[in-house]
Amino acid sequence: MVIFLLTLALANPFTDDIGDVIAPGARKIISLSPALTEIIFKLDLDSKLIGVSDFSDYPVGAKQKTSVGPYTKPHLEKIASLNPDLVLLPIEGPDEIKDQLKRLNIPFATIKMETLDDVGRTALNLGKWLGKAEAGSRFQKNWNEELGKLFQNTTNSMSKPSVIIEIQNSPLIVAGGKTFLDEIVNKCGGNNVFEKQTGYPKISQEFLTIKKADLVLLADHFETDSEKRKAISSWSMKVKELDPDLVARPGPRLLNGAREICSAIRDFKNAK
Amino acid sequence: MRNRSVFVIILLFVASIATLLFSLHSGVVDLSWAEIFNYLCGKKITGQAALLLGSLRLPRTAAAFFIGASLGTSGLVFQTLLQNPLAEPYTLGLSGGSALGAILALAFSLEPTSFWVPALSTVGCVSAALIVLSFGQKRINLESRTLILFGVMISLFLGAVVVTVISILSPTKIQTALFWLMGEFGTTRDPWIILIGPLTFLCFVFLLLKCPALDALNLGETRALSLGFSPKREKNILFLICTLVTALGVSISGLVGFVGLVSPHIARKLLKSSSHRDLMVASYLTGAVILTIADSLGRSLTTNTEIPAGSIAALIGTPTLIFLILGRKQNASAE
Amino acid sequence: MLQLNNLYVGYDRKNVILKNINLNANPGEIIGLIGLNGSGKSTLLRTILGLIKPLSGDTTIDKISIRDLSLRDRSLTISMLESQTQSVFSMTVLELLEISNRNNKNSLIDSALKFSGLKGFERRNIRELSSGEVKRAYLAHALCTNSKIILLDEPFAHLDWNQQLRLAQGIKAWRDHFRTTFVLAAHELEWIIKITDRVWALGHGQVIADSIPQDVFKSQQVSDVFDFRAFIDENPIDGSQRLTLGQKKK
Numbered sequence: 001m002v003i004f005l006l007t008l009a010l011a012n013p014f015t016d017d018i019g020d021v022i023a024p025g026a027r028k029i030i031s032l033s034p035a036l037t038e039i040i041f042k043l044d045l046d047s048k049l050i051g052v053s054d055f056s057d058y059p060v061g062a063k064q065k066t067s068v069g070p071y072t073k074p075h076l077e078k079i080a081s082l083n084p085d086l087v088l089l090p091i092e093g094p095d096e097i098k099d100q101l102k103r104l105n106i107p108f109a110t111i112k113m114e115t116l117d118d119v120g121r122t123a124l125n126l127g128k129w130l131g132k133a134e135a136g137s138r139f140q141k142n143w144n145e146e147l148g149k150l151f152q153n154t155t156n157s158m159s160k161p162s163v164i165i166e167i168q169n170s171p172l173i174v175a176g177g178k179t180f181l182d183e184i185v186n187k188c189g190g191n192n193v194f195e196k197q198t199g200y201p202k203i204s205q206e207f208l209t210i211k212k213a214d215l216v217l218l219a220d221h222f223e224t225d226s227e228k229r230k231a232i233s234s235w236s237m238k239v240k241e242l243d244p245d246l247v248a249r250p251g252p253r254l255l256n257g258a259r260e261i262c263s264a265i266r267d268f269k270n271a272k
Numbered sequence: 273m274r275n276r277s278v279f280v281i282i283l284l285f286v287a288s289i290a291t292l293l294f295s296l297h298s299g300v301v302d303l304s305w306a307e308i309f310n311y312l313c314g315k316k317i318t319g320q321a322a323l324l325l326g327s328l329r330l331p332r333t334a335a336a337f338f339i340g341a342s343l344g345t346s347g348l349v350f351q352t353l354l355q356n357p358l359a360e361p362y363t364l365g366l367s368g369g370s371a372l373g374a375i376l377a378l379a380f381s382l383e384p385t386s387f388w389v390p391a392l393s394t395v396g397c398v399s400a401a402l403i404v405l406s407f408g409q410k411r412i413n414l415e416s417r418t419l420i421l422f423g424v425m426i427s428l429f430l431g432a433v434v435v436t437v438i439s440i441l442s443p444t445k446i447q448t449a450l451f452w453l454m455g456e457f458g459t460t461r462d463p464w465i466i467l468i469g470p471l472t473f474l475c476f477v478f479l480l481l482k483c484p485a486l487d488a489l490n491l492g493e494t495r496a497l498s499l500g501f502s503p504k505r506e507k508n509i510l511f512l513i514c515t516l517v518t519a520l521g522v523s524i525s526g527l528v529g530f531v532g533l534v535s536p537h538i539a540r541k542l543l544k545s546s547s548h549r550d551l552m553v554a555s556y557l558t559g560a561v562i563l564t565i566a567d568s569l570g571r572s573l574t575t576n577t578e579i580p581a582g583s584i585a586a587l588i589g590t591p592t593l594i595f596l597i598l599g600r601k602q603n604a605s606a607e
Numbered sequence: 608m609l610q611l612n613n614l615y616v617g618y619d620r621k622n623v624i625l626k627n628i629n630l631n632a633n634p635g636e637i638i639g640l641i642g643l644n645g646s647g648k649s650t651l652l653r654t655i656l657g658l659i660k661p662l663s664g665d666t667t668i669d670k671i672s673i674r675d676l677s678l679r680d681r682s683l684t685i686s687m688l689e690s691q692t693q694s695v696f697s698m699t700v701l702e703l704l705e706i707s708n709r710n711n712k713n714s715l716i717d718s719a720l721k722f723s724g725l726k727g728f729e730r731r732n733i734r735e736l737s738s739g740e741v742k743r744a745y746l747a748h749a750l751c752t753n754s755k756i757i758l759l760d761e762p763f764a765h766l767d768w769n770q771q772l773r774l775a776q777g778i779k780a781w782r783d784h785f786r787t788t789f790v791l792a793a794h795e796l797e798w799i800i801k802i803t804d805r806v807w808a809l810g811h812g813q814v815i816a817d818s819i820p821q822d823v824f825k826s827q828q829v830s831d832v833f834d835f836r837a838f839i840d841e842n843p844i845d846g847s848q849r850l851t852l853g854q855k856k857k
Binding site: 351352357484488491492494499500501540 | 653656657658678679681682683685686687688689696697698699702705706707709748749752754
């Protein structure tokens with residue numbers, strides 16, 4: 001029995017986040033998530049990357065990779081023509097893609113990138129699957145350490161400022177509960193006003209008036225509306241602009257994004 | 273005139289074959305004609321090409337062909353039944369019903385989507401049709417303006433419900449819904465065409481046999497009865513069969529607009545004959561050709577995304593029809 | 608041959624339009640059906656055709672109820688043409704006739720064209736014809752059905768005098784050639800008297816007269832309902848029956 005379990009442990013196949021078995025050693029991969037693309041580059045695996053989804057624009061090298069369309073509706077013939085041996089899918093993508101890839105006998109891995117922990121774990125997995133196990137493990141260790149350092153000063157505070165995290169200007173979309181931004185705000189000692197609504201709810205502009213928050217974090221790519229900024233300030237909410245590139249994706253750069261958020265919350269508390 | 277009909281139909285038939293081959297050939301990946309012919313003849317070709325042809329292009333081409341054909345045919349029947357040249361398969365609420373069914377399947381995340389979306393869209397389509405049909409059983413005729421108004425109202429209402437539901441979906445689902453509403457090929461639903469294609473063809477044969485009834489119905493209920501057809505019964509049967517054909521097509525491709533409206537008119541302009549039998553064959557082939565070409569172009573024009581077949585069909589179909597209308601105006605007297 | 612037995616005619620039980628209709632028609636008769644507007648002429652014809660179900664009673668052909676005949680047999684026995692027939696889509700005269708020509712008899716089409724005066728119009732599109740020509744095209748189409756009984760609802764409407772003359776001649780010629788029974792519902796009483804063998808008159812929801820034209824027009828009931836007095840003599844120009852109507856004296 002012990003031997004059986006041992007053998008099982010040694011022969012442990014790699015599995016992705018929905019339990020599918022992944023054959024290691026893929027040499028031609030396609031990434032259907034900009035965040036995954038960033039991790040791949042971070043692990044120096046970009047030489048194996050033969051295709052990416054739209055919006056995979058960081059780092060610079062990613063822009064030169066062949067695009068296969070948006071992750072919600074990738075161009076299947078394009079993918080097929082590139083002859084990949086592993087396609088990386090984010091878990092929130094449509095099931096249709098998985099069915100299509102199965103039909104075409106193209107191996108794929110479904111990856112959950114929803115929490116801070118997921119980022120480290122994904123790096124570890126990708127490292128294991130693609131022959132950079134050490135780099136992956138190192139990334140995860142570093143990731144956890146840095147985040148640990150960042151959050152430790154904030155765990156015991158008396159007051160928790162209420163925070164609204166706006167990730168899109170128009171239509172107005174905020175980060176709700178069970179998102180990585182919500183997680184960061186909580187760990188930085190803040191309180192996400194919209195944590196009761198999971199995901200990324202679309203809210204009416206009026207909410208900015210009635211849901212009085214102490215702090216509004218703006219993270220939209222487009223010019224934040226100066227009128228809106230003035231309006232928000234006039235409702236006596238502090239506004240802090242974040243660099244959207246750092247907080248939009250659950251990728252390596254999120255570490256700096258977390259730093260920005262924590263410093264914003266800290267500044268708010270110090271200012272009181 | 274008989275000769276002209278035969279000539280046009282032969283021409284359309286040749287165009288259909290050419291279109292089918294063109295569709296198998298087009299796409300992001302180049303497939304040589306040799307590979308295509310070998311595959312079709314059952315000879316071996318490279319694994320990748322075989323996979324591409326077998327899993328992607330063949331089902332998709334077949335789907336576009338049969339569904340375009342069905343839309344063309346039922347478009348013709350609806351135009352005659354409703355005595356309205358602007359009628360098309362979706363006029364009497366069928367599009368609203370299908371859309372509502374499909375969007376609800378998406379909204380409630382019914383798994384697997386590749387079964388539930390087509391299933392509910394079919395249920396929705398048929399339900400809408402039955403509602404409209406039951407309303408029209410008394411003294412209201414299918415071609416009465418009241419009934420058409422009722423059907424349009426139902427479509428608008430259901431459409432509004434659909435939009436409302438969509439507005440509360442997540443971004444991913446919104447995109448999925450949008451593509452379904454615009455009509456899409458190349459999904460995992462395409463292989464169902466192996467069952468649905470022949471079914472729609474059988475319906476086509478049935479409708480073809482009903483052409484004498486259609487000719488008679490075209491002249492009104494009194495003449496229809498005088499020629500030996502029960503107007504109410506024939507209209508009900510025709511309406512139901514066309515609903516079935518439309519529902520089957522929509523279950524695979526979503527709502528492909530325009531083809532049902534424009535194919536019969538193109539057929540009319542090409543044929544110069546008003547016999548429903550000639551028109552039906554021509555509408556069948558015209559619809560098939562238009563949608564198949566549209567789908568081929570939609571997936572080969574840009575390299576990393578696809579343009580929905582429905583839009584391309586409208587973009588090529590409208591100028592074609594206008595050209596035919598204007599061209600005729602030079603020759604014949606006032607039309 | 609055609610017999611209407613105790614027919615109650617109407618669209619539903621609440622609105623009975625005609626009561627107790629007992630009429631008959633023989634092969635080769637041309638029968639006129641007259642009545643004021645709203646008296647139920649069209650409804651009666653539609654009921655005879657079978658488009659509307661009688662509220663009670665039935666129609667028989669040679670003692671067989673039309674309900675017992677198949678649709679096809681029924682169409683070979685009775686057919687009808689209404690005054691407003693128009694298809695939305697265009698077609699040629701020949702195509703229009705071919706729809707009725709179920710047995711593919713070219714001679715039938717020739718006769719229809721001849722008797723409706725449309726020889727040479729085969730390739731003309733009905734959208735291009737004048738209203739009179741369109742009516743004649745539809746008449747030719749109706750004739751092509753070649754049923755034993757042909758019902759015509761207001762065939763003379765919208766035609767000029769010459770067209771009316773040709774129509775009357777055509778109907779007579781067709782009857783002479785094929786022994787078809789015609790029932791014509793019309794307001795043009797001067798033509799009724801010229802070509803019909805018998806006249807059915809409707810009034811007050813019933814048959815108020817059923818006899819040869821001269822007797823019908825002079826009858827008391829008809830005079831009351833229609834509010835006219837009739838005088839019949841011979842037309843000095845062609846010798847046919849001439850009907851002159853005048854107001855009733857107070």
